[in-house]
Amino acid sequence: MRTNQITDEERLKAFKSVKKPEVIDKQKLGVRYHVEDFDVNDRPRGFLEAFAAILKHSNYRMVLEHFSRVSARCSHCAVACQVYQATGRREDIPCYRSELLLNVYRRHFTLGGLLKGRIASGDYLTDEKIREMAESFWNCTACRRCALECPMGIDHGLITHLGRYILSEIGIVPRALVVSTREQLEGPTRNTSAVPVPALKDTLEFLEDDMFEEKSVKISFPLDVQNADYVFFPAVSDFLMEAETLMGIAAVFRATGDKWTIGTGYYDGINYGLFYSDRILERVIKNIDVETKRLNGKSVLIGECGHASRSAKYFLPTFCCDKTASPVLNIIEYTYKAWKDGKIKIKPDVITEKVAYHDPCNLARQRWIINQPREMLKSFCKNYVEMTPSGENNICCGGGGGTVSIDEIRPYRTTVGGKLKADQIRKSGCEVLVAPCANCKKQLRELVEDQGINCQIVGLHDLIYKAIEFDVPQPADTEELSNGKGVAQKEGK
Amino acid sequence: MSSILEFARGPLFRLCFALMILGLARILFLDVWGAYKALRKAGDKKMPWKLILSRTWEWIFPLKRMKNNFHFYSLLSILFHVGLIIVPVFLFAHIQLWKISVGIFWPSLPFNWALILTVSTIVFAFLMLLGRIIIKPIKELSKGQDYLWLLLLLVPFTTGFICVNFSISPGTYQLLMLFHVLSADVIFLLIPFSKIAHCVLVPLSQIISGLAWKFPPRTDDDICTTLNKKGAPV
Ligand code: SF4
Numbered sequence: 001m002r003t004n005q006i007t008d009e010e011r012l013k014a015f016k017s018v019k020k021p022e023v024i025d026k027q028k029l030g031v032r033y034h035v036e037d038f039d040v041n042d043r044p045r046g047f048l049e050a051f052a053a054i055l056k057h058s059n060y061r062m063v064l065e066h067f068s069r070v071s072a073r074c075s076h077c078a079v080a081c082q083v084y085q086a087t088g089r090r091e092d093i094p095c096y097r098s099e100l101l102l103n104v105y106r107r108h109f110t111l112g113g114l115l116k117g118r119i120a121s122g123d124y125l126t127d128e129k130i131r132e133m134a135e136s137f138w139n140c141t142a143c144r145r146c147a148l149e150c151p152m153g154i155d156h157g158l159i160t161h162l163g164r165y166i167l168s169e170i171g172i173v174p175r176a177l178v179v180s181t182r183e184q185l186e187g188p189t190r191n192t193s194a195v196p197v198p199a200l201k202d203t204l205e206f207l208e209d210d211m212f213e214e215k216s217v218k219i220s221f222p223l224d225v226q227n228a229d230y231v232f233f234p235a236v237s238d239f240l241m242e243a244e245t246l247m248g249i250a251a252v253f254r255a256t257g258d259k260w261t262i263g264t265g266y267y268d269g270i271n272y273g274l275f276y277s278d279r280i281l282e283r284v285i286k287n288i289d290v291e292t293k294r295l296n297g298k299s300v301l302i303g304e305c306g307h308a309s310r311s312a313k314y315f316l317p318t319f320c321c322d323k324t325a326s327p328v329l330n331i332i333e334y335t336y337k338a339w340k341d342g343k344i345k346i347k348p349d350v351i352t353e354k355v356a357y358h359d360p361c362n363l364a365r366q367r368w369i370i371n372q373p374r375e376m377l378k379s380f381c382k383n384y385v386e387m388t389p390s391g392e393n394n395i396c397c398g399g400g401g402g403t404v405s406i407d408e409i410r411p412y413r414t415t416v417g418g419k420l421k422a423d424q425i426r427k428s429g430c431e432v433l434v435a436p437c438a439n440c441k442k443q444l445r446e447l448v449e450d451q452g453i454n455c456q457i458v459g460l461h462d463l464i465y466k467a468i469e470f471d472v473p474q475p476a477d478t479e480e481l482s483n484g485k486g487v488a489q490k491e492g493k
Numbered sequence: 494m495s496s497i498l499e500f501a502r503g504p505l506f507r508l509c510f511a512l513m514i515l516g517l518a519r520i521l522f523l524d525v526w527g528a529y530k531a532l533r534k535a536g537d538k539k540m541p542w543k544l545i546l547s548r549t550w551e552w553i554f555p556l557k558r559m560k561n562n563f564h565f566y567s568l569l570s571i572l573f574h575v576g577l578i579i580v581p582v583f584l585f586a587h588i589q590l591w592k593i594s595v596g597i598f599w600p601s602l603p604f605n606w607a608l609i610l611t612v613s614t615i616v617f618a619f620l621m622l623l624g625r626i627i628i629k630p631i632k633e634l635s636k637g638q639d640y641l642w643l644l645l646l647l648v649p650f651t652t653g654f655i656c657v658n659f660s661i662s663p664g665t666y667q668l669l670m671l672f673h674v675l676s677a678d679v680i681f682l683l684i685p686f687s688k689i690a691h692c693v694l695v696p697l698s699q700i701i702s703g704l705a706w707k708f709p710p711r712t713d714d715d716i717c718t719t720l721n722k723k724g725a726p727v
């Protein structure tokens with residue numbers, strides 16, 4: 001079988017734990033990521049109780065029944081998994097990982113398993129099995145590439161999701177994620193990066209000034225506009241780290257003249273619930289719904305972020321019960337349509353570097369957004385190259401499934417998780433890699449840095465911002481803006 | 494011997510076959526019923542049918558999968574399945590048995606084709622067995638029953654092949670036929686209780702996976718109530 005494995009030295013680096021042994025002893029949990037203190041007593045019972053509760057209130061039983069009956073142990077899935085391809089370890093075969101949970105299900109939640117347990121009294125869930133799952137489910141990036149390969153149609157991303165969900169109910173969840181989520185749901189700033197509203201306004205005002213300087217037209221970030229067509233939720237980290245992406249998006253709206261807004265009540269598209277808990281997923285989604293309704297917005301518009309887009313598109317209708325949920329679209333869909341309709345003019349000769357496009361798993365795996373960004377990029381990037389495989393069958397950046405936010409496993413992400421991606425980037429020879437996802441961008445930047453690849457990672461709208469053209473300034477540019485008041489005007493500056 | 498053979502391919506065969514049909518019908522029903530209940534519970538009932546159908550189609554004709562990520566074992570497995578399904582169903586001698594006992598019949602395979610497919614199935618089964626022994630990730634995943642199934646499936650094919658193509662003494666013929674029929678009986682009996690149940694369940698895999706991502710709308714409230722976590726901080 002073709003593998004592309006890391007060296008022994010890289011292996012040591014990737015799996016080295018930065019955690020203090022006394023913490024591991026105290027928590028009785030040898031995993032590489034930090035976990036907040038939790039009840040260490042009778043963990044198997046806690047796990048099984050949480051599992052039972054989740055089975056009772058979800059649709060997972062149906063799928064576990066199905067998967068546990070059809071699993072063929074053929075290892076086709078191993079060819080598709082970037083983690084297994086890098087490590088070659090048995091523990092990283094997708095089916096091996098899923099079997100960890102399927103075995104618990106078979107043993108404790110099926111009649112056959114219970115009878116077998118009575119007779120042979122073996123195979124009971126143990127602390128060690130829980131540790132193995134806690135380690136394994138966070139080694140997987142939940143990219144779901146393996147599901148395309150499995151002849152039995154087993155979706156390991158779903159099993160990883162469920163495994164993490166059960167573990168989170170007994171307190172085993174990476175601290176980085178839970179701390180951010182706590183701030184988002186219970187903290188004063190109500191977002192994962194703890195950006196307060198005044199800082200948000202300052203940032204946007206600063207960006208508006210920048211855009212005016214660079215483009216000679218007034219481009220704004222309208223705040224709290226009632227009845228807007230689009231209520232915008234980027235990954236909140238974009239306000240801190242992705243200025244060019246945001247400016248590109250604002251510029252597109254400047255060109256189309258559509259009414260959009262950012263709500264100061266809630267402005268974070270990030271939803272870590274998609275990575276570890278359906279309960280959290282629901283709570284976060286409801287915040288988006290409430291803010292959209294507060295502003296009486298027509299659609300939810302998610303910025304350049306794969307998981308934020310997927311969680312809103314697929315779970316807003318779920319948790320807001322179908323009928324009252326606003327339609328959700330990703331900013332690429334919006335920009336593509338505007339570009340197709342001839343509302344945006346893009347200079348064809350500004351971007352001269354060799355450009356490639358990375359498909360965020362959450363946008364491409366379900367064939368949602370694949371060709372639109374490519375079509376646009378090819379129209380104005382003279383030197384566009386394709387990485388293969390791509391689209392639906394893309395290779396994950398290595399930081400999917402929330403792992404990118406766990407800083408203490410960076411060596412793992414950039415040595416193991418991102419190994420195939422790094423090889424792919426090198427092979428393509430691209431100088432600029434477009435990754436329209438906050439998670440992918442962070443991971444890919446760390447990846448190229450750690451792997452010594454000379455490649456710049458940008459968002460799609462970063463390039464659009466560079467290449468977008470505006471006609472001569474209109475009177476409206478200096479007056480109140482047609483698409484709502486900008487930050488500066490709102491503040492009376 | 495002949496009366497045992499008659500019993501094995503008469504009442505015993507009918508019993509095993511009926512149990513297989515019932516067993517498969519049961520798990521198929523459970524799957525469909527589970528899917529129906531899941532859809533009723535789901536907060537969002539819109540299913541991505543286009544994607545589901547297209548992926549199911551790709552499962553039936555796995556050319557795209559093979560092109561994207563060529564996997565030698567996968568090719569073996571596909572070739573193995575061709576003979577495994579076609580030969581028992583379309584073999585002239587089998588159809589004759591159905592005709593005599595139940596009165597139904599259908600077109601049969603030409604002799605040469607049946608012969609080629611039988612040989613290919615035996616060869617591919619051996620190669621798959623070898624694959625399970627030497628290809629690292631498959632070996633690491635394999636359990637005892639994975640090897641046993643391949644061996645068990647080889648029995649009716651090899652015995653049938655020998656009986657049809659070699660001149661053997663009537664006693665040996667009867668003995669081999671007994672193995673042939675008994676192994677088939679055992680296979681039928683075990684199918685619904687083993688991973689071979691995939692023969693009826695797998696066409697539903699894409700629907701089931703799609704539905705699995707359709708969550709009920711009051712997850713937070715329900716789980717918190719059951720686990721006594723109402724009002725607990727994140
Ligand atoms: S979801 Fe991605 S990382 Fe996880 S097992 Fe599958 S291919 Fe590997």
Ligand code: SF4
Pocket residue numbers: 070071072073074075076077078094095149150151152153154634
């Ligand atoms: S491809 Fe599917 S059936 Fe085969 S080993 Fe992987 S998960 Fe199991």
